[in-house]
Amino acid sequence: DGGITQSPKYLFRKEGQNVTLSCEQNLNHDAMYWYRQDPGQGLRLIYYSQIVNDFQKGDIAEGYSVSREKKESFPLTVTSAQKNPTAFYLCASSIGDGGGNNEQFFGPGTRLTVL
């Protein structure tokens, strides 16, 4: 079964702790993305990666960090510097081959609550 998995589905952390959200895909996609979604709002891009060992800041990168050591994995760390980390986090991937089909495939999301 091909797709994107995110774990865990729900995550609770104390204020001031760093936390890492997992994202794995077996679609053989080159590009991967992290979005943040607040209640009743749209998607905001945190970081994206076009290829292994490369990533770029999105619109709201402050307080977050990522790595892309393997093609299939793009973990997101929410650091203590992120002032309001409670949100729904979505990971996505796309083929990224420049062929014009830019559909992004989304994971099920991780809901992070900081207490």
Place this chain on the structure above:
Amino acid sequence: GESVGLHLPTLSVQEGDNSIINCAYSNSASDYFIWYKQESGKGPQFIIDIRSNMDKRQGQRVTVLLNKTVKHLSLQIAATQPGDSAVYFCADSWGGTSYGKLTFGQGTILTVHP
């Protein structure tokens, strides 16, 4: 489109009615457009896409219309059902971002009443 952190607009329809959800985009160079459906607590799911060399594309019960002159995109859902209740997002991209970076619209909440 551009997500600006505002609360989402809403559309309420009766079961069986046709629904039209609208979206404006800002980049005149955009050449790929896509609609997603997001149910509560889940990730967005692909509905339909269209490239800039077309102005209409039909799927099962859904039609996307593209008006490049006014930078407007719409999603039409025929015979709307309660299961269509969700948040709908449009997104666009342009050839300069060949790896697939999308710019998302703010989304519309569709509520279908039985």
